[in-house]
Amino acid sequence: MIQIEKLRKVYRARGREVTAVDGVDLTVAEGEVFGVLGRSGAGKSTLLRCVNLLERPDAGRVRVGGRDLLALRGPALRRARQGIGMIHQHFGLLGSRTVAGNVAFPLEVMGVPRAERAARVDELLELVGLTEHARAHPARISGGQKQRVGIARALAGRPKVLLSDEATSALDPATTASILELLRDLNRRLGLTILLITHEMEVVKRICDSAAVMRDGRIIESGPVTGLLARPGSELTQGLFPLPPAVPRAGSTVVEVTFAGGAADRPFVSALARRFSVDVTILGGAVETVGGERVGRLRLELPGGPSANTARLAFLRESGLAVEVTTPGWAPADEEDPR
């Protein structure tokens, strides 16, 4: 649905150049919720704003629904952009208009006749659960309700794609959960493709099918969330399951085990202990449900150095687990079976 190829955006200000997006390739499949994560300044907002051409890229290609946006001009470009809704962290509502008036605004711009407009506003307010607040002004409604207005307004032109720029960053955890639930519901009911940017792992955990991690204008990892979690050394995994630093005992090996799906349901720690008659110490761990699957990360300490643990690590890998040795000072060459 969204294909981004070799996208590059450079800002030039006061003789300085900042490469905000540096050769990004990204594909978002129709009907999926795709999250782009990254720290402040990574280039997430710029990337998102290039998808509806709020920013014009310096190089690369943006295709939405098969159409090359950069090749469009005038009315054709306007129509294509109507097919891409956008919601923002600070909602961007018009304070002088009621909730219904805010939702009607894009319909007025599109030239939708009055009677049709009123029916569409009712429909949109119902979709986001705001029918009772139609006549309220933004100052009189909560942050979560404001974002619902933002969502209704973004959906006015019946877009196939919704872009979300940190839509829940200004909301408390319970409201965040309800907005994410609404987005998931709209994604399923309307077949809406959602590309969102966020710095909150919670967002990825709750609604993303796929995700990418951005750093210094580049994508450093990308793919289906459960696939990324199974990849050793994944930044996404470390972000989703932060573990406190471990101080291993001398002569022991520390490993991080990431498990998802079927592997998460098997008692691999006790199986390892029994099979090798070894004492396994759990140094840290977290288990969550992501995309309806149980996934988690465990930090284990095994007696002996890496070579003493080769067969044990192979056993864990053969059980379908992603295993990474994280003993300080350990180098990959120390491991005889680095699968």
Ligand SMILES: Nc1ncnc2c1ncn2[C@@H]1O[C@H](COP(=O)(O)OP(=O)(O)OP(=O)(O)O)[C@@H](O)[C@H]1O
């Ligand atoms: N209009 C602009 N003019 C000049 N530089 C800009 C502009 N917008 C963004 N930048 C710079 O581009 C880089 C990427 O910014 P961007 O806002 O895309 O990152 P981000 O990951 O969305 O961060 P944040 O979450 O803080 O918004 C940063 O170094 C930023 O300072």
